[in-house]
Amino acid sequence: MADVLGRWRLERLPSPSRLGAVLVPAASILLALVAGGLIVALAGQNPLAVYGAMLAGALGSRNGLAETLVKTTPLLLTGLGVAVAFRMRLWNIGGEGQFYLGAIVATWIALFGLPDAGGWALVPAMIAAGLLGGALWGLIPGALRAYLGANETIVTLMLNYVAILLADWLVHGPWKDPQAFGFPGTPRFSSAAALPALAPTRVHLGLLFGVTAAAVLWVLFRRTRWGYEIGVMGESDRAARYAGMPTRRTILLVMALSGALCGLAGMSEVAGIGQQLQRNLSPGYGYTAIIVAWVGRLHPGGIVVVAFVLAALLVGGDQIQMSMGLPAAIAPMLQGIVLFFLLGGELLTRYRLVRHPAPSDAAATGAGT
Amino acid sequence: MRSVSKHFGPTVANDAVDFAASWGEVHALIGENGAGKSTLMSILAGLYRPDAGTLGVAGEPVRFRSPRDAIRHGVGMVYQHFMLVEPFTVAENVLLGARDRGVVLDTRSVEADLSRLGERYGLAVDPRAPVWHLGVGERQRVEVLRLLLLGARILVFDEPTAVLTPQEARSLIATLRALAAEGFCVVFISHKLDEVLAVADRITVMRRGRVAATTTPAETDRRALARMMVGRELAAFVEHPAEEPHETVPAGNVALRVRGLRARGDNGLEALAGVDLEVRAGETLGIAGVAGNGQRELAETIVGLRPTAGGSVHIGGRDLTDKGCSAVARTGVAHIPEDRLATGLVGSLDVSENAILRDYRRPPLARGPFLVGRAVAAFTDRLIHGHDVKTPSRWAKVRTLSGGNQQKLLLARELAGDPAVIVAVHPTRGVDIGATEAIHGSLRAQRCRGAATLLIGEDLDELLALCDRIAVLYEGRVVGELPARGADLERLGLLMAGIQEATASGATAADRPPVVLRG
Known part of the structure; x- marks a missing residue:
C-alpha cells in the first residue's frame, strides 16, 4: 500500500x-x-431544494441580501487586514483579537471618552479609536517579531484570548449595563455613535469602509514603492537586505496596518449593528478572515468576492436551518x-x-x- | 561504482566515473570545486539517482531509491550540513532515523548503545544532551554515531574537517583510522592535501566529472596531487586568443581598497583573517581559492551585507566600512552574488519586479511614494533588450527563466548604472555556454569602460581569461598574488592548497601536520 x-x-x-x-x-x-x-x-x-432555499435566503430578497452584506462587512475588513500581513509572510492569525480591541476602544470613546459629542465628532473619533486599538494589538506581536525574533503566529494567537477575555471581563464587570437585568453587555451608545445605515436596512457605513480599504490596498500593493517592498520582503529576506530595504520598520508598519483594519471591523460591528459591546460579538470573523484572505489569493478584489460568497453561505445556512427544519x-x-x-x-x-x-x-x- | 554518469541540466557532473573503495581502508576523494566529488558520493549515498552506470556493495549490485535505502545496504553519508533536530537530544535524533526500533521510543537502550559506540571509536558525546547545546564537532559525532547505529559499514564524509577546529579535526581523523582498522570502509572528500596524505590509504583525484587518477600517499606528494587536481592542457588557452583581455586599458586610480579586513562566517568562526586588496579603475582582480576559504564572506563584507570584525573598506576614496548595503550600492557598486535566486533575484516575482530591485526608489521609476508603471516597463525592456535576456514577457516569473537568462537579467540590472566597482561572485556558475560568453563579454566591456572588478571565481580558466591579476585566498588570507598573463598553473594550484612559495619547492616532513595516525 x-x-x-x-x-x-x-x-x-x-x-x-x-x-x-x-x-x-x-x-x-x-x-x-x-x-x-x-x-x-x-x-x-432534496438537495436541489435545499440549495435553492439557501440561494433565495441569502440573495433572493431585499432583507436576505442586506443581511448578507451585513455579514460581508466584518469578513471583508478582517480578510483585508490579515492579507496585508500575509503578503509579507507575516502570519497574523490575531485578527480576532485585533477585532475585539478595536471594538473595545471604540466603545470606550462612545461611553466614557466623548459620551455627549455629536455624531460628526463622535463617529470619526470612534473610527480612529477602532483603528488605533487594532493597530496596537498588531504592533505588540510586530515589535516582538522585529526586535526579538518572536514567532508572530504564536503571539498573535495568544493575544486573541487576552482580547476576548478582556472584552468578557468588561461586559460582565466594570462596563456592565446596570439596567440589563444581569445580561452581559454595556449600555447602549447614544444615537450619535451609530454608524449611518446605507438604505433603510441593517447595512451600515462599515461596508463602505471595507470597499474603500480594498481599493486603497489594491493601489498600495500594485502601484507603490511600499507595496513593492512588502512583496519583496515577503518572498525573500536576503533579497530585501540586498536591496537595502528597512525590514524592521516595515514589519512594524505592516502589523499595525493589518491590526488597524481588523480593529476597524470591530468598531464598525459595535457602532453599526448592536450599538453596544456584548459577549460573543464575533462568531470568529478574525479566524474566518484567514480563509477569506487565502481563498482570495491575498488579492483585494478576490477578497471582496470571497467575503461576499462566504457571507452568503452563512446567511443561506441560517435560512435553511430555520425554514426547512434541517x-x-x-x-x-x-x-x-x-x-x-x-x-x-x-x-x-x-x-x-x-x-x-x-x-x-x-x-x-x-x-x- | 561503474561508469556512473549524472547530468544536471546541461552540466555534466559525473561522466562515466569508475570508483572503488575497499573494506578496511580510508579512501580520500579530492578535486577542484565542481569536479563532481560530492555528486558522486551523493549517488553512492542514495541522495541522487545516476543517469547511467551501476553500483555494487560487497559484490552485489544495488539500486538506491533514497538515503534510507542506502543505509539498509550499509552505506551512510555525513553531510557538511548536519541533519539534526536541534531541540531533540542526541538519543532522540538517533532514534529519528531508526524506524525499525518499534513504536515505543526506547531512549534508554539507545543511550546505552551510544555510550558504548562512542567509547569504542572515540566519539564521546552525552546521549541526553539536546543537540543545540552541542558544538559543531560534537554534532558531527552524533551524525557518525547515528550511521553506525543504523548499521552502516561504508561511511562517506563530505569535507568533514572543513567545519572543525584543529583539535576536533585531529580527533576525527583518529576515529576514521579506528573505523578502518575495524574493517569499515571510509571515504572522505577533502581539499586539504596535507590531511589527505596523512590519513588516506588510497587517494582518488577527480577533475571535471572524471577520475583523473587513483594513487597512494607513498607514490605521490602534494605537488603532484595539486598538479593532478588543477592540471590541464594549456592548449585550452591558446584556443581562445579572442579572449585576450590584457590590453591597453591604463589602470586608473584605486577604486576599491580593502585593508586588514576581518569577518566571521555564518558558523561564527573567523572567515576572513585580515585581507588586503586594491583594485584600480579599469582593472580586474580575480580571487581564486578552494570554496569555503572566505570568498563569500569577502564579497558580502565589501558590499555591506555582512558586518566586519575589523579592517576597512574604501570605495572611490570613501570609507564604506559597515555602512550597509544600500549605501554601498549608492556609491556605485554592483554586486553579482553567488546565490542568484536567494539574494540577487526573487524567483517568485516577475521580471520587471526583479529589474527594479535596485532603483525602485529613484525617479523616473518612482514618483513620491508611487511606482510609475510606464517607466518600470520601459526600464525593464531596456534591460531585457540590452542584455538579450530571453523571457516570454515582463510578467514571467523569474524562476521560470533558465539559469543563464536569470544571470543575464541580474547582470543587466547591476550594470545598468555604470558602476565604478563590480563585485562578481561565480558569475557563470550553472550557466550554459552561450550565456557564459555573453556574461564574459559584459564584464570585459565594463573593464574597458573603466570599472574596477573583483571577480571571485572557481573556474581557473575563467579567471585567467578575464583578469589582470589573480590573488589566492586560503583560510581567510591572501596567500599570494600573480599576474594572470602567463600565470604558472602549478603555482596557482599549490597556493590554493595553502602551500606558499617558501615551502612549495621542497615539501619537507616539518610542514606536515603532526597528525600521522596509522592504524
Whole structure:
C-alpha cells in the first residue's frame, strides 16, 4: 500500500496556469455542492431544494441580501487586514483579537471618552479609536517579531484570548449595563455613535469602509514603492537586505496596518449593528478572515468576492436551518465542505501529481516512502 | 561504482566515473570545486539517482531509491550540513532515523548503545544532551554515531574537517583510522592535501566529472596531487586568443581598497583573517581559492551585507566600512552574488519586479511614494533588450527563466548604472555556454569602460581569461598574488592548497601536520 502511494508525488508547477486559476475554483465549488448534496440527501431532503432555499435566503430578497452584506462587512475588513500581513509572510492569525480591541476602544470613546459629542465628532473619533486599538494589538506581536525574533503566529494567537477575555471581563464587570437585568453587555451608545445605515436596512457605513480599504490596498500593493517592498520582503529576506530595504520598520508598519483594519471591523460591528459591546460579538470573523484572505489569493478584489460568497453561505445556512427544519449542523457542514474543496483545489493549481517509475527491487524489502 | 554518469541540466557532473573503495581502508576523494566529488558520493549515498552506470556493495549490485535505502545496504553519508533536530537530544535524533526500533521510543537502550559506540571509536558525546547545546564537532559525532547505529559499514564524509577546529579535526581523523582498522570502509572528500596524505590509504583525484587518477600517499606528494587536481592542457588557452583581455586599458586610480579586513562566517568562526586588496579603475582582480576559504564572506563584507570584525573598506576614496548595503550600492557598486535566486533575484516575482530591485526608489521609476508603471516597463525592456535576456514577457516569473537568462537579467540590472566597482561572485556558475560568453563579454566591456572588478571565481580558466591579476585566498588570507598573463598553473594550484612559495619547492616532513595516525 505504501509503495502504491509512494509512486505518486506532488511536484510544484513552474508557474500556475491562468486558465487553471479560474477553472479549478469553479470545479471545486461544483464538486463541493455535489458532495454536500449527497449528505443532504442522506438527511432526507432534496438537495436541489435545499440549495435553492439557501440561494433565495441569502440573495433572493431585499432583507436576505442586506443581511448578507451585513455579514460581508466584518469578513471583508478582517480578510483585508490579515492579507496585508500575509503578503509579507507575516502570519497574523490575531485578527480576532485585533477585532475585539478595536471594538473595545471604540466603545470606550462612545461611553466614557466623548459620551455627549455629536455624531460628526463622535463617529470619526470612534473610527480612529477602532483603528488605533487594532493597530496596537498588531504592533505588540510586530515589535516582538522585529526586535526579538518572536514567532508572530504564536503571539498573535495568544493575544486573541487576552482580547476576548478582556472584552468578557468588561461586559460582565466594570462596563456592565446596570439596567440589563444581569445580561452581559454595556449600555447602549447614544444615537450619535451609530454608524449611518446605507438604505433603510441593517447595512451600515462599515461596508463602505471595507470597499474603500480594498481599493486603497489594491493601489498600495500594485502601484507603490511600499507595496513593492512588502512583496519583496515577503518572498525573500536576503533579497530585501540586498536591496537595502528597512525590514524592521516595515514589519512594524505592516502589523499595525493589518491590526488597524481588523480593529476597524470591530468598531464598525459595535457602532453599526448592536450599538453596544456584548459577549460573543464575533462568531470568529478574525479566524474566518484567514480563509477569506487565502481563498482570495491575498488579492483585494478576490477578497471582496470571497467575503461576499462566504457571507452568503452563512446567511443561506441560517435560512435553511430555520425554514426547512434541517439539523443545525447541516449549514456549517456545507460551509466546511465548500472550503475543503476550495483549499484542496488550490493545491492543484500550483502542483501536479506525477507518477514515478516503479520502485527497484531494493524497495521490496521495506516500505518505500 | 561503474561508469556512473549524472547530468544536471546541461552540466555534466559525473561522466562515466569508475570508483572503488575497499573494506578496511580510508579512501580520500579530492578535486577542484565542481569536479563532481560530492555528486558522486551523493549517488553512492542514495541522495541522487545516476543517469547511467551501476553500483555494487560487497559484490552485489544495488539500486538506491533514497538515503534510507542506502543505509539498509550499509552505506551512510555525513553531510557538511548536519541533519539534526536541534531541540531533540542526541538519543532522540538517533532514534529519528531508526524506524525499525518499534513504536515505543526506547531512549534508554539507545543511550546505552551510544555510550558504548562512542567509547569504542572515540566519539564521546552525552546521549541526553539536546543537540543545540552541542558544538559543531560534537554534532558531527552524533551524525557518525547515528550511521553506525543504523548499521552502516561504508561511511562517506563530505569535507568533514572543513567545519572543525584543529583539535576536533585531529580527533576525527583518529576515529576514521579506528573505523578502518575495524574493517569499515571510509571515504572522505577533502581539499586539504596535507590531511589527505596523512590519513588516506588510497587517494582518488577527480577533475571535471572524471577520475583523473587513483594513487597512494607513498607514490605521490602534494605537488603532484595539486598538479593532478588543477592540471590541464594549456592548449585550452591558446584556443581562445579572442579572449585576450590584457590590453591597453591604463589602470586608473584605486577604486576599491580593502585593508586588514576581518569577518566571521555564518558558523561564527573567523572567515576572513585580515585581507588586503586594491583594485584600480579599469582593472580586474580575480580571487581564486578552494570554496569555503572566505570568498563569500569577502564579497558580502565589501558590499555591506555582512558586518566586519575589523579592517576597512574604501570605495572611490570613501570609507564604506559597515555602512550597509544600500549605501554601498549608492556609491556605485554592483554586486553579482553567488546565490542568484536567494539574494540577487526573487524567483517568485516577475521580471520587471526583479529589474527594479535596485532603483525602485529613484525617479523616473518612482514618483513620491508611487511606482510609475510606464517607466518600470520601459526600464525593464531596456534591460531585457540590452542584455538579450530571453523571457516570454515582463510578467514571467523569474524562476521560470533558465539559469543563464536569470544571470543575464541580474547582470543587466547591476550594470545598468555604470558602476565604478563590480563585485562578481561565480558569475557563470550553472550557466550554459552561450550565456557564459555573453556574461564574459559584459564584464570585459565594463573593464574597458573603466570599472574596477573583483571577480571571485572557481573556474581557473575563467579567471585567467578575464583578469589582470589573480590573488589566492586560503583560510581567510591572501596567500599570494600573480599576474594572470602567463600565470604558472602549478603555482596557482599549490597556493590554493595553502602551500606558499617558501615551502612549495621542497615539501619537507616539518610542514606536515603532526597528525600521522596509522592504524
